[in-house]
Amino acid sequence: MLVIAAGGAGIGTYVATRDAPSPAVLLAMEIGAYYESGGRHIGTPYVDKLGKGQPWTVCNGVTGPEVVPGKYYTPEDCERLELPKYRAAEASARRLFTYWDDYNVWVRASLIDMIYNLGETAVAGSTLLRKANGGDLIGACVEMPRFVYGTVGGRKVVLQGLVRRRATTAELCAEWGGRGISASRRCSHEGGCLGGPHDHGAGISGTPGKPHRHDTGRRAALRGRGRMRRRHPRVA
Numbered sequence: 001m002l003v004i005a006a007g008g009a010g011i012g013t014y015v016a017t018r019d020a021p022s023p024a025v026l027l028a029m030e031i032g033a034y035y036e037s038g039g040r041h042i043g044t045p046y047v048d049k050l051g052k053g054q055p056w057t058v059c060n061g062v063t064g065p066e067v068v069p070g071k072y073y074t075p076e077d078c079e080r081l082e083l084p085k086y087r088a089a090e091a092s093a094r095r096l097f098t099y100w101d102d103y104n105v106w107v108r109a110s111l112i113d114m115i116y117n118l119g120e121t122a123v124a125g126s127t128l129l130r131k132a133n134g135g136d137l138i139g140a141c142v143e144m145p146r147f148v149y150g151t152v153g154g155r156k157v158v159l160q161g162l163v164r165r166r167a168t169t170a171e172l173c174a175e176w177g178g179r180g181i182s183a184s185r186r187c188s189h190e191g192g193c194l195g196g197p198h199d200h201g202a203g204i205s206g207t208p209g210k211p212h213r214h215d216t217g218r219r220a221a222l223r224g225r226g227r228m229r230r231r232h233p234r235v236a
Contacts, residue, residue, distance in 0.1 A: 024108035025086045029060075031113045031172075032086075035165040036060035043073045050150045050159060061117065089115040096124060098133040107137065107177035110144070110169035117165070118147060141173035 048057040055063040059078035093111045094100045132140035148162040
């Protein structure tokens with residue numbers, strides 16, 4: 001199971017077995033579940049009229065040849081479909097982001113969510129990626145709210161669901177991830193994080209930052225730890 005232990009300093013502890021999904025994937029799945037379906041189970045495929053090409057969609061944003069109109073998908077079916085896609089998004093992120101190993105679980109989950117939602121191509125040519133790989137993690141996080149457009153009636157429009165989703169991941173990335181790569185190097189080189197009272201975690205792997213505000217999407221991600229325990233008993 002995934003253990004999220006939040007103490008007074010907002011520090012979380014994550015331990016996973018080798019074969020289990022990573023904590024970042026599990027957290028990204030909870031973010032996706034909230035924004036794709038409001039935490040409800042969607043077992044009947046529908047046409048996503050806001051999605052590119054208006055694809056048949058089921059579960060939490062699953063599209064592609066696996067989605068068969070008229071077929072009912074159980075929660076177990078949905079997890080079987082979703083998990084490989086999230087793992088593929090994580091693999092893409094690891095390949096794209098130079099400093100991936102320096103990022104904590106909140107930063108990683110926010111980036112996985114973006115790639116799962118938008119596709120690797122949208123992120124691969126972005127200013128977000130250029131800033132992140134240049135060592136400017138906060139600058140990259142600030143780019144997230146730019147990815148909020150969809151096509152409705154042949155017109156490019158802002159989708160409020162994406163506005164809320166990007167606001168959540170941008171805050172997870174910037175505020176829960178702290179100052180990112182520069183602080184990460186300082187911590188690793190000096191044997192500990194030496195930031196001041198506002199240096200909440202500094203983006204270091206395994207030390208999530210303390211949030212300044214609260215959002216239903218972020219709370220939903222944290223509440224998901226109970227579901228993760230039930231779904232993934234092999235994660236301690």
